[in-house]
Amino acid sequence: xxxxxxxxxxxxxxxxxxxxxxxxxxxxxxxxxxxxxxxxxxxxxxxxxxxxxxxxxxxxxxxxxxxxxxxxxxxxxxxxxxxxxxxxxxxxxxxxxxxxxxxxxxxxxxxxxxxxxxxxxxxxxxxxxxxxxxxxxxxxxxxxxxxxxxxxxxxxxxxxxxxxxxxxxxxxxxxxxxxxxxxxxxxxxxxxxxxxxxxxxxxxxxxxxxxxxxxxxxxxxxxxxxxxxxxxxxxxxxxxxxxxxxxxxxxxxxxxxxxxxxxxxxxxxxxxxxxxxxxxxxxxxxx
Amino acid sequence: xxxxxxxxxxxxxxxxxxxxxxxxxxxxxxxxxxxxxxxxxxxxxxxxxxxxxxxxxxxxxxxxxxxxxxxxxxxxxxxxxxxxxxxxxxxxxxxxxxxxxxxxxxxxxxxxxxxxxxxxxxxxxxxxxxxxxxxxxxxxxxxxxxxxxxxxxxxxxxxxxxxxxxxxxxxxxxxxxxxxxxxxxxxxxxxxxxxxxxxxxxxxxxxxxxxxxxxxxxxxxxxxxxxxxxxxxxxxxxxxxxxxxxxxxxxxxxxxxxxxxxxxxxxxxxxxxxxxxxxxxxxxxxxxxxxxxxxxxxxxxxxxxxxxxxxxxxxxxxxxxxxxxxxxxxxxxxxxxxxxxxxxxxxxxxx
Amino acid sequence: xxxxxxxxxxxxxxxxxxxxxxxxxxxxxxxxxxxxxxxxxxxxxxxxxxxxxxxxxxxxxxxxxxxxxxxxxxxxxxxxxxxxxxxxxxxxxxxxxxxxxxxxxxxxxxxxxxxxxxxxxxxxxxxxxxxxxxxxxxxxxxxxxxxxxxxxxxxxxxxxxxxxxxxxxxxxxxxxxxxxxxxxxxxxxxxxxxxxxxxxxxxxxxxxxxxxxxxxxxxxxxxxxxxxxxxxxxxxxxxxxxxxxxxxxxxxxxxxxxxxxxxxxxxxxxxxxxxxxxxxxxxx
Numbered sequence: 001x002x003x004x005x006x007x008x009x010x011x012x013x014x015x016x017x018x019x020x021x022x023x024x025x026x027x028x029x030x031x032x033x034x035x036x037x038x039x040x041x042x043x044x045x046x047x048x049x050x051x052x053x054x055x056x057x058x059x060x061x062x063x064x065x066x067x068x069x070x071x072x073x074x075x076x077x078x079x080x081x082x083x084x085x086x087x088x089x090x091x092x093x094x095x096x097x098x099x100x101x102x103x104x105x106x107x108x109x110x111x112x113x114x115x116x117x118x119x120x121x122x123x124x125x126x127x128x129x130x131x132x133x134x135x136x137x138x139x140x141x142x143x144x145x146x147x148x149x150x151x152x153x154x155x156x157x158x159x160x161x162x163x164x165x166x167x168x169x170x171x172x173x174x175x176x177x178x179x180x181x182x183x184x185x186x187x188x189x190x191x192x193x194x195x196x197x198x199x200x201x202x203x204x205x206x207x208x209x210x211x212x213x214x215x216x217x218x219x220x221x222x223x224x225x226x227x228x229x230x231x232x233x234x235x236x237x238x239x240x241x242x243x244x245x246x247x248x249x250x251x252x253x254x255x256x257x258x259x260x261x262x263x264x265x266x267x268x269x270x271x272x273x274x275x276x277x278x279x280x281x282x283x284x285x286x287x
Numbered sequence: 288x289x290x291x292x293x294x295x296x297x298x299x300x301x302x303x304x305x306x307x308x309x310x311x312x313x314x315x316x317x318x319x320x321x322x323x324x325x326x327x328x329x330x331x332x333x334x335x336x337x338x339x340x341x342x343x344x345x346x347x348x349x350x351x352x353x354x355x356x357x358x359x360x361x362x363x364x365x366x367x368x369x370x371x372x373x374x375x376x377x378x379x380x381x382x383x384x385x386x387x388x389x390x391x392x393x394x395x396x397x398x399x400x401x402x403x404x405x406x407x408x409x410x411x412x413x414x415x416x417x418x419x420x421x422x423x424x425x426x427x428x429x430x431x432x433x434x435x436x437x438x439x440x441x442x443x444x445x446x447x448x449x450x451x452x453x454x455x456x457x458x459x460x461x462x463x464x465x466x467x468x469x470x471x472x473x474x475x476x477x478x479x480x481x482x483x484x485x486x487x488x489x490x491x492x493x494x495x496x497x498x499x500x501x502x503x504x505x506x507x508x509x510x511x512x513x514x515x516x517x518x519x520x521x522x523x524x525x526x527x528x529x530x531x532x533x534x535x536x537x538x539x540x541x542x543x544x545x546x547x548x549x550x551x552x553x554x555x556x557x558x559x560x561x562x563x564x565x566x567x568x569x570x571x572x573x574x575x576x577x578x579x580x581x582x583x584x585x586x587x588x589x590x591x592x593x594x595x596x597x598x599x600x601x602x603x604x605x606x607x608x609x610x611x612x613x614x615x616x617x618x619x620x621x622x623x624x625x626x627x628x629x630x631x632x633x634x635x636x637x638x
Numbered sequence: 639x640x641x642x643x644x645x646x647x648x649x650x651x652x653x654x655x656x657x658x659x660x661x662x663x664x665x666x667x668x669x670x671x672x673x674x675x676x677x678x679x680x681x682x683x684x685x686x687x688x689x690x691x692x693x694x695x696x697x698x699x700x701x702x703x704x705x706x707x708x709x710x711x712x713x714x715x716x717x718x719x720x721x722x723x724x725x726x727x728x729x730x731x732x733x734x735x736x737x738x739x740x741x742x743x744x745x746x747x748x749x750x751x752x753x754x755x756x757x758x759x760x761x762x763x764x765x766x767x768x769x770x771x772x773x774x775x776x777x778x779x780x781x782x783x784x785x786x787x788x789x790x791x792x793x794x795x796x797x798x799x800x801x802x803x804x805x806x807x808x809x810x811x812x813x814x815x816x817x818x819x820x821x822x823x824x825x826x827x828x829x830x831x832x833x834x835x836x837x838x839x840x841x842x843x844x845x846x847x848x849x850x851x852x853x854x855x856x857x858x859x860x861x862x863x864x865x866x867x868x869x870x871x872x873x874x875x876x877x878x879x880x881x882x883x884x885x886x887x888x889x890x891x892x893x894x895x896x897x898x899x900x901x902x903x904x905x906x907x908x909x910x911x912x913x914x915x916x917x918x919x920x921x922x
Contacts, residue, residue, distance in 0.1 A: 336816075336820055337819075337820075338816050338819070338820070357819070358816075358819045358820045359819055359820065359821070359822040359823065359824070363820065364820065364821075365816075365817065365820045367813050367816070367817055369811075369813055371811070371813040371814045371816065371817035372814075372817075373814060373817075373818070373831075373832060374814070374836075375832070375835040375836070376831075384818070384821050384823070384831075385821035385822050385823075388821060388822035388823045388824075388827060389822055432817075432821070436821075
């Protein structure tokens with residue numbers, strides 16, 4: 001009885017196929033151009049040093065550079081050490097940041113502490129001080145407490161850096177949770193902790209994931225504190241990358257390989273989480 | 288306006304949302320598209336608006352094929368279910384928006400907006416933004432936005448469904464008066480059959496993308512084309528019972544005196560509550576609930592039909608003496624409809 | 639909940655207060671290298687000196703230029719890209735993935751990539767392209783330090799803005815856009831009259847967050863230009879004053895405090911102007 005209709009169209013009424021395709025192509029072109037420096041670096045990382053300097057491809061592709069940088073030389077920072085350090089520092093600091101930010105956000109968004117706007121502004125204002133200015137006092141105290149060259153000092157500092165952002169974002173995600181749900185849970189006698197767990201967190205989860213991801217990115221990529229406060233023992237990935245810049249000989253390909261290795265974890269994390277980040281941001285990073 | 292075998296199939300779905308709709312709407316008519324959710328009525332409306340592309344068939348406005356014409360070139364105005372008011376503009380700017388797009392000069396624009404505002408009692412609110420208006424006020428702004436354009440066609444997608452009950456009834460009559468005064472073709476979508484019956488010059492019943500029947504309300508009520516229309520139109524719904532394919536027609540075990548068996552294809556018998564008379568009659572029943580609405584009384588009963596307990600509704604005169612649990616007798620006087628096993632109504636008998 | 643709040647306050651305050659302390663007490667020369675002087679309290683001498691310091695003024699000016707250019711350009715690009723990406727087309731997910739990658743890179747890596755691969759006159763690609771077309775090579779970094787830095791900043795931060803604007807575009811209710819279409823608005827008209835006002839809050843958010851981070855830009859400058867005229871912004875200047883060679887921690891702290899005060903003033907002012915950001919809570 002029902003005659004099969006043609007496969008449904010995706011075009012809007014009056015939309016020309018040509019425009020749609022043209023815009024799609026434009027997007028692709030822009031994407032390719034934008035990624036070009038990175039793509040070129042990836043390519044370079046597979047070349048020999050000679051090719052790299054001359055920007056040619058005569059000697060073919062090889063993964064030798066990757067193994068070059070992965071091997072540790074006496075006295076210099078090794079990949080394994082730097083990677084472990086970075087991993088520990090980043091994971092610990094981000095976890096603590098989120099643990100601190102969630103209750104704070106709860107206090108600001110749901111319990112609505114009086115003057116919460118001022119508190120929020122205060123948090124953000126701590127980021128106005130250039131970190132370069134505080135480095136000296138921090139150095140002095142760190143030395144006093146024997147924290148130079150340890151992971152702890154970086155963990156503490158990264159918490160300080162990321163906490164304002166985490167609180168700001170988490171608060172706005174929490175404020176997206178409909179009041180009625182929380183009130184209903186309250187009436188049902190749910191404890192605070194369970195409210196958080198069963199009602200608030202599931203709704204705010206994408207936003208929280210986005211926040212955690214941002215904190216991870218910033219902590220992993222942080223350079224200044226790391227370089228000022230660390231010796232070889234607790235150095236992190238950014239330092240390791242810089243360590244590959246040498247003043248003699250050709251190093252471009254090795255540097256490219258090192259850069260790619262250093263950035264890869266964050267890149268992969270970012271790629272995996274991008275949909276969630278957009279959803280999280282659109283959920284209300286606004287308010 | 289006309290739908291000519293119009294079809295819309297969403298990519299990835301097996302069945303069309305609107306399937307070969309054929310409908311002709313003369314000038315000045317208020318046509319209501321009604322049906323349950325998923326029936327395709329909103330999709331059909333949007334096809335008229337140009338918000339949904341056609342996969343097959345055509346849409347004609349004023350005799351012109353507008354199937355591929357963009358919404359803004361079709362000279363239609365639409366009232367959305369959510370009103371879709373522009374949040375950053377005030378009421379006056381909202382209503383004047385379309386005129387501004389057309390390049391109407393400011394003076395004329397303001398004047399037309401003010402006229403319509405007066406018509407809809409919106410003058411005190413011209414400066415307000417939508418977020419500072421009540422639901423009823425927003426609805427009127429949405430209407431005003433459409434009216435001020437003097438379009439060829441009005442399209443309305445469930446504009447009253449977000450209003451409270453009393454406001455809804457009141458606005459309903461105002462809407463019909465307005466449409467008659469303006470005499471502009473209007474296509475109105477609703478899921479509420481009461482709205483459909485009271486408002487439309489003609490009503491088109493849709494189900495799963497297919498048109499069931501398009502007729503004046505009274506025709507739909509008294510001569511439904513099929514089982515679905517019969518059960519959908521009218522409140523409380525028509526009583527529908529299984530009917531034996533041959534032999535005398537039995538209701539609740541009693542022979543009600545109808546011999547027609549539709550050539551052996553008889554499958555269902557239907558009769559409206561007003562055809563059921565409580566008093567003496569051949570059918571034994573027991574009262575479940577009495578709904579006393581003041582001006583009329585609906586009595587919900589149970590009968591033993593075909594070996595099962597079936598519920599039917601009877602309409603009685605106020606005051607009604609009887610209560611839950613009473614055993615009574617029913618007779619049928621009025622129109623009895625017979626449906627075949629393809630669910631089509633074949634004949635109606637007056638008892 | 640509140641104890642957690644207080645605790646976090648304590649943690650974040652340590653760096654800040656210490657600096658204030660130093661700017662007043664630890665005075666001029668706390669040097670490790672040159673003339674050792676006992677530290678004394680010097681009052682507001684440091685602050686007085688700032689007013690006369692032309693270099694500092696220049697650094698401030700550079701900071702302003704750098705931040706404004708980077709934020710505005712990345713907002714513009716971000717919005718354009720978000721608009722492109724907002725429609726369905728083949729492989730849009732991949733394009734989006736490609737576009738956000740620069741943001742995920744370490745600033746030092748980004749700086750190195752651009753310094754070595756793109757801008758370098760010895761190795762760089764851009765110069766090779768220019769040569770290919772027949773033009774002379776340009777000493778990008780030396781001749782245009784600010785431009786180079788802004789380029790890399792925009793390259794890295796456009797994805798961030800794009801994500802925010804994408805969120806903004808997708809949060810627009812579609813029926814309003816449809817209504818505008820039915821009312822006769824052209825796509826351009828819809829954008830100008832409806833979308834842009836809606837995006838305003840997102841633009842402000844992007845500008846705020848972006849400025850906070852971009853104004854602090856340090857890694858890029860250190861790696862790409864090592865300071866020098868035209869590319870020294872305030873953080874780098876302060877760095878040079880303190881552990882970067884000047885070792886004048888007292889005055890360096892004073893500079894920093896001045897900057898903070900400035901920032902707080904500007905931020906307070908702009909937050910009052912930015913209607914959408916915090917006030918909407920009242921209405922809700």
